[in-house]
Amino acid sequence: MKKDKVNVYRDPKKNEDYFKENVGMGLSFDLGVRKIYIHDQEIQLYYVNGLCDTQYVIYLLKELVEINDNEPESDDMARVIENRLVNQQVSKVETLDEAVDQVLSGLVAVVVEGENYAFIIDVRSYPGRMPEEPDTEKVVRGARDGFVENIIVNTALIRRRVRDEKLRYKMLKVGERSKADVCVCYIEDIADPDLVDIIEKEVSGIKVDGLTMSDKTIEEFIIKQGYNPFPLVRYTERPDVAANHILEGHVIIITDTSPSVIITPTTIFHHVQHAEEYRQAPAVGTFLRWVRFLGILCSTFLLPIWFLFILEPSLLPDHLSYIGFNKPSHIPVILQVFLADFGVEFLRMAAIHTPTALSTAMGLIAAVLIGQIAIDVGLFTPEVILYVSLAAIGTFTTPSYELSVANKIVRLIILALVAIFKLNGLIIGFTLLLIYLTSIRSLQTPYMWPFLPFNGKALWQVLIRTSVPGSKVRPSIVHPQNRSKIPPNS
Secondary structure (H helix, E strand, C coil), X not given: CCCCCCECCCCHHHHHHHHXXXXXXXXXXXXXXXXXXXXXXXXXXXXXXXXXXXXXXXXXXHHHHCHHHHCCCCCCHHHHHHHHCCCCCEEXXXXXXXXXXXXXXXXXXXXXXXXXXXEEECCECCCCCCCCCCCCCCCCCCCCCCCCCCHHHHHHHHHHHCCCCCXXXXXXEXXXXXXXXXXXXXXXXXXXXXXXXXXXXXXXXXXXXXXXXXXXXXXXXXXXXXXXXXXXXXXXXXXXXXXXXXXXXXXXXXXXXXXCXXXXXXXXXXXXXXXXXXHCCHHHHHHHHHHHHHHHHHHHHHHHHHHHHHHCHHHCCHHHCCCCCCXXXXXXXXXXXXXHHHHHHHHHHHHHHXXXXXXXXXXXXXXXXXXXXXXHXXXXXXXXXXXXXXXXXXXXXXXXXXXXXXXXHHHHXXXXXXXXXXXXXHHHHHHHHHHHHHHCXXXXXXXXXXXXXXXXXXXXXXXXXXXXXXXXECCHHHCCCCCECCCCCX
């Protein structure tokens, strides 16, 4: 049940009692209050240790205490105190509920005896790390900074790249208990207003205790993905990638405590792009893109096609007749493939949870000892290890981790269909996959655009990395207000 808001009391003792009763001041060691007196008028500073800049709080107290020596007593001491709050962000709140929310976010609340409002001063200094290059989106040439767990730093990294007066950051509070900061970012005269309204409405309407999984919780509420394995939003930890999408007309969702941001809306082709393609010459970028496409296709279809050739050798042309088993095996091929595929997944999970110093040794043990011994004892044939490894490498070439896992699930399903129906199983699997992908919509955006519905010019830019001067219009799928990337009168 929603409680009534409580106004700031003129009596400082009542304000202190409210903080003790509702916030646990005195019980929670990190929540504190500092009382000072200015011309016999009590001033209270409420703060949370660890979330605010201690040095600045000390400086602020010094400024306030010096009023006793440098300022005469006044009938309007609140105005005198406000002038001494030397900070670029000072605001007023009239309810204790707002004051508590701000204090728990790392700001300082200054309550003046006799006044029915509190000053809120932004002195936040969240614990965290410095921006560094994301591990999952490394580039050979390009910026080495990346998003961190601090929403203020993340918005600054984008603002540094997009110094447009129309860039908007709308801050929302989400979570009945966590009250997490969620920022909706877009360019006002480019982004589709309807899309912005939908996202703001969905984010504001989230009813949950807290965002324990940060941006992933936001995604599940606004996208309503269900059990669809394919990613319907794109995550990035690179500010340059986020800035580029903002300029195209996308809307970005930034969540505090998350080092990645959500890009909306997206299609499947957004998940196969990588920043490295745009840091090289167009020809090189196109080559890298096609190699990546080949890897993604191999990760999904190589194993089912090879397994089909094992079941139906007559489908192989004579010059490819060597594809298959050189030695018979006592274990069914489909079982070998599934065991090897799950084995690769075990290794991936183990690598995540293994300390860096031991991960290399673990990889050598897995590759040399386990793999070779498994072949020697007859558990796997060399061909199974080869093709499962090629499929795994294709999985690792997929820029989006979420898409790579979805492709692995699809691969296993198609393998099962091929095992049951052989050639018809491959055709059925591919057809069902295409129909399913075509039916998906993310925030009213067709998932297979620009392939279905077909848009030739946009598909060309998906297949070929065009030069920046040659890319003069924004993608129509985001419905930008201004489609031209070229400023007028230029």
